[in-house]
Amino acid sequence: MSDLILNIQGVTKAYNHGKPNAVTVLQGVDLQVQKGEVVALVAPSGAGKSTLLHIAGLLDTPDAGQVSISGVDMTDLGDRKRTSARRNQVGFIYQFHHLLPEFSALENITLPQLANGVAQGAAQSRAQALLDQVGVGARANHRPAALSGGEQQRVAFCRALANQPRLLLADEPTGNLDPGTSDVVFAALMDLVRDTGLSAVIATHNLELAARMDRTVRLDQGKIVP
Template sequence: MSRPHLVLTDVHRHYGQGDATVRVLEAANLTVESGELVALVAPSGAGKSTLLHLSGLLESPQSGEVEITGIRTSKLGDRGRTQLRRSTVGYVYQFHHLLPEFTALENVSMPQLIAGKTSAEAQARSMELLDLLGVKPRATHRPAELSGGEQQRIAIARAAANHPKVILADEPTGNLDPDTSDLVFEALRSLIRNEGAAALIATHNHDLARRADRIVTLRGGLVVEHAL
């Protein structure tokens, strides 16, 4: 049996010192399997972004372990963490952050070129993803020529460009109208299944969260199962 792509074990994360200490995570545990989409639903300020940052190796816990594809990261140095993050983690944010001067195809190809793929390999992979996400006809358009939903689907394609094992999304539909949110979420879910990635998605949208495989929330510094 293969190992889960993302495992957090007894993770502690706090900020500040002494009386000013804010304890965000206390012995938090979370496992996300390959091909599984887990929705993270919690009030603002509960620590959703912190959990995503820890899962994506953008922050380190004070104690506990974060494993990605079976690799324990607590003993890795900054360079090792950066290399692992670049090779295994894809991010989707609320705002697409596409580069305005480049086409959709170029935006998705860029991280692949940085990772060492040839231009032909990057273009082939990019077109595959744009097709999967339903925006292939928009490949030669720049962000300003695209709708909000199209921009976000291209951002999802970019996050998945290098075959990440873990996909993390922070309110990926928070800037979209309900119909477009539905379309983008379904595209993201389809991609996760197709790629076999483990996905943790923070969202305030309860209707979309119900379509995930599981829903978790943060309570008293713990990650707990949640039913809406």
């Protein structure tokens, strides 16, 4: 079996595709990520990194090119199969935590598992174990409003890993945090990723954080550049 978890080949994407006011965002992007590899995606604002992550995570479709996850071509799957693949194989982390405010930290991590058919007891046990692993286990019953920014983002990390994905995609996951908190929270994320053997693509402007990953790729004007 191949160790290639994510394989993006020749992906192009334009908004208003085929119209005179079309804006090309991605121009023939190739990106491969091996099993257990953590790749930093460094890009200036507007270069297309969010679009690339959305296509990699099956939230958007390319105009041309191919996206494969774990050796399966996902490019032309129907909505139901894409949703299933996304739910089971991909975890997302955004710059803002997007936790459900009416639920506790534990519940925010339990709910995605319940939606995926996991029994409640097992889902709660996994949620608590993940919270313990990132150092916020004692805050499990607090709602997001009662958590600090760093705690909220660590809960979001746990939620992204709740269904044991094979690929993690993160878009500036510490971008809203002060430098000191960012360093602590990023270390917690890397520990989670390493302990689970995940493959990950993490977009960041922070070159110091990028240097702590296995490899850095740069996206500029819609292309991967040296």
